[in-house]
Amino acid sequence: MRVAPEIPRQFVITFCVLLLAALGMSMYAYRMRKAVTAEPVVSNDTRPLAPPISGPTENVVLFVAHDDDGGLHAQAAQIPLPAGRQERAEELLRALLSIYLDKNSPHVLGAGAEVRSVFLIDPGVAVIDLNSAFADTHRSGVLIEELTVTSLIHTISANTPGIARVKILVDGKERDTLAGHADLSSFYDVAAVNQVAAQLQAAQ
Amino acid sequence: MLLLAVLLLRAAPEKYLSVYSVAANYSVPLVQRDGRDYVGVLELLDPLGKVSARAEGQRWRLRYYRNQAEFQVGKTRVRIQGRDYELPSKFLLENERGLIPVSCLPSLLPQILGGPVTLHQEADRLFIGSVATHFTASLAAGNVPRLVFNFTAPVNPTVATEPGSIRLAFTRDPVVAPASTTLTFGSKIIPSASFAEGNGFAVVTVNASVPVMANFSNDGRTITITPTAAPVGKNATPAPAAAPTATTPVSPAQAAGATAVTPAYRRYFAVVDASHGGDDHGETLSTTLYEKDVTVMLARSLRQQLESRGITTLVLRDSDANLPVDQRAVFANADHAAIYIALHAASNGHGVRVYTALLPDGQDDHGPFRSWTTAQHGALPLSQSAATAISNEFQKRQIPVRTLAAPLRPLNNVTGPAIGVEIAPMGNDLAQLTAPDYQELVTSAIATAVAAAHDQLGAAQ
Numbered sequence: 081m082r083v084a085p086e087i088p089r090q091f092v093i094t095f096c097v098l099l100l101a102a103l104g105m106s107m108y109a110y111r112m113r114k115a116v117t118a119e120p121v122v123s124n125d126t127r128p129l130a131p132p133i134s135g136p137t138e139n140v141v142l143f144v145a146h147d148d149d150g151g152l153h154a155q156a157a158q159i160p161l162p163a164g165r166q167e168r169a170e171e172l173l174r175a176l177l178s179i180y181l182d183k184n185s186p187h188v189l190g191a192g193a194e195v196r197s198v199f200l201i202d203p204g205v206a207v208i209d210l211n212s213a214f215a216d217t218h219r220s221g222v223l224i225e226e227l228t229v230t231s232l233i234h235t236i237s238a239n240t241p242g243i244a245r246v247k248i249l250v251d252g253k254e255r256d257t258l259a260g261h262a263d264l265s266s267f268y269d270v271a272a273v274n275q276v277a278a279q280l281q282a283a284q
Numbered sequence: 285m286l287l288l289a290v291l292l293l294r295a296a297p298e299k300y301l302s303v304y305s306v307a308a309n310y311s312v313p314l315v316q317r318d319g320r321d322y323v324g325v326l327e328l329l330d331p332l333g334k335v336s337a338r339a340e341g342q343r344w345r346l347r348y349y350r351n352q353a354e355f356q357v358g359k360t361r362v363r364i365q366g367r368d369y370e371l372p373s374k375f376l377l378e379n380e381r382g383l384i385p386v387s388c389l390p391s392l393l394p395q396i397l398g399g400p401v402t403l404h405q406e407a408d409r410l411f412i413g414s415v416a417t418h419f420t421a422s423l424a425a426g427n428v429p430r431l432v433f434n435f436t437a438p439v440n441p442t443v444a445t446e447p448g449s450i451r452l453a454f455t456r457d458p459v460v461a462p463a464s465t466t467l468t469f470g471s472k473i474i475p476s477a478s479f480a481e482g483n484g485f486a487v488v489t490v491n492a493s494v495p496v497m498a499n500f501s502n503d504g505r506t507i508t509i510t511p512t513a514a515p516v517g518k519n520a521t522p523a524p525a526a527a528p529t530a531t532t533p534v535s536p537a538q539a540a541g542a543t544a545v546t547p548a549y550r551r552y553f554a555v556v557d558a559s560h561g562g563d564d565h566g567e568t569l570s571t572t573l574y575e576k577d578v579t580v581m582l583a584r585s586l587r588q589q590l591e592s593r594g595i596t597t598l599v600l601r602d603s604d605a606n607l608p609v610d611q612r613a614v615f616a617n618a619d620h621a622a623i624y625i626a627l628h629a630a631s632n633g634h635g636v637r638v639y640t641a642l643l644p645d646g647q648d649d650h651g652p653f654r655s656w657t658t659a660q661h662g663a664l665p666l667s668q669s670a671a672t673a674i675s676n677e678f679q680k681r682q683i684p685v686r687t688l689a690a691p692l693r694p695l696n697n698v699t700g701p702a703i704g705v706e707i708a709p710m711g712n713d714l715a716q717l718t719a720p721d722y723q724e725l726v727t728s729a730i731a732t733a734v735a736a737a738h739d740q741l742g743a744a745q
């Protein structure tokens with residue numbers, strides 16, 4: 081009769097320790113996975129919702145779209161603004177967007193909407209470059225899109241003297257419309273947009 | 285010289301292919317090569333949308349919107365969107381003009397255009413999409429026989445009278461044959477009519493034993509053939525003393541006895557544009573309702589309201605078709621419409637918004653040539669007064685309304701008065717947008733205002 085060779089004790093102990101460690105790690109991984117799944121989807125927008133609090137602040141007027149009355153409301157704000165003209169224009173629009181991305185937004189924009197940059201080109205041309213999330217998630221409609229466009233252009237032109245024409249790009253490229261209605265293929269005449277802004281402000 | 289004259293007289297007449305589509309009706313020249321009819325690809329596709337081509341050696345690449353096709357000079361194989369197709373005869377390139385045989389169009393064009401295409405090859409007529417105009421003919425009872433043709437869309441044939449017959453030639457209308465090409469009516473005065481097509485147009489010939497004339501009504505959808513001595517309907521004018529004996533083409537207005545010279549094809553007073561369509565859904569109003577569907581319903585309702593007020597109306601998009609904004613403006617401009625109305629629908633807000641163009645910063649006009657982006661400039665005051673009139677009509681009917689300028693294409697590309705109307709529900713119920721009574725309330729207000737401004741708008745047409 082043949083007797084099976086006995087497994088050395090230290091091997092058995094090592095095996096048990098490794099088995100326990102594997103089980104423990106599996107349970108830990110399972111719990112982590114559940115926690116990640118339960119966590120709400122966070123937008124990929126890593127931009128701070130408010131402008132940086134350091135630096136001197138200035139009084140500006142933001143022209144905020146309101147869906148409830150379909151109007152444009154002048155809203156005073158005190159925000160830190162950098163010295164450069166172009167950077168100031170960018171911060172203005174970012175301050176405006178922080179209102180639209182707030183949970184109590186009067187004119188909701190989609191998650192991840194962002195102003196990538198603003199270029200001021202002499203003489204009197206401003207180019208606003210939005211990210212694709214801004215346009216792709218924007219609600220469709222003539223008035224709803226016009227409110228957004230007018231709000232952006234009127235805010236930047238009212239606070240940055242000398243802007244006569246504005247072009248809006250999306251991800252650095254020309255796009256036909258914002259969300260199916262508002263034309264983005266041409267340059268906006270700021271004087272004409274200011275008249276529309278006056279019409280929209282009269283709606284309050 | 286004599287030889288040249290003989291050669292010219294013997295030369296075959298130039299042939300054309302008539303093309304009918306939602307976007308445009310037009311004709312393109314045909315050329316004969318190796319005993320076959322050929323057509324230029326770019327000329328054929330250009331009125332339908334954005335098309336470009338580029339020659340690279342023996343290859344000729346065509347791009348129509350996102351669809352690509354690659355032809356090889358002198359070869360029958362063509363590659364469209366990665367798939368190979370065979371042409372019945374070889375592809376030709378002459379002076380950078382790509383030519384394909386006409387007979388391949390029914391199989392080739394659907395791959396490029398993405399929709400059905402029907403070719404009446406013997407008649408050189410090409411129908412893109414479901415655009416055919418059908419008709420019925422019936423003899424109305426009475427002391428004097430009247431032959432009534434009812435068409436599914438307005439038509440504008442050239443009318444020619446001959447001894448014993450009257451010919452209606454449809455050069456720009458996609459009229460197709462009835463079930464039988466010969467129709468008999470059992471009348472001694474108007475015994476029969478026949479349908480024929482060829483050389484890019486269709487002809488209906490009505491045989492009559494007495495001189496007859498054609499009267500147009502129902503905005504070009506109905507043509508009534510009556511003996512010239514007979515009393516005619518209330519809309520018809522007195523008959524001429526005698527029918528012309530020569531084969532003289534006359535316009536519908538002339539056929540009806542009018543003295544004014546009218547253009548070769550119909551001008552509509554109003555062009556109603558059902559915005560969006562096809563791949564462009566517009567706003568997604570609900571899980572089952574797109575803006576493009578509501579605008580078509582509104583456009584049909586508005587056409588009915590306008591026509592009931594005697595205003596000839598063309599609806600630009602009467603089906604779920606892609607129609608680029610540039611084409612919409614081209615249509616309105618080519619027609620010299622007295623007013624262009626773009627219809628939109630929205631879930632946001634309450635009531636109606638009436639828009640005029642917010643003109644972009646554009647180039648200046650050059651002499652008689654207008655800048656495309658600011659083509660509306662000259663007509664803007666009239667557009668604004670039309671918008672105000674429509675807005676006032678909404679207020680009278682207690683429909684909330686706002687009048688605004690908006691960066692909404694193609695308003696800025698239209699050379700005549702142009703407005704956009706965006707309709708939202710009165711309350712929070714989106715179902716109101718599809719409710720016939722609400723649609724009628726809105727469209728009747730627009731039609732009433734347009735009818736009231738008829739003379740002012742018509743003067744500028």
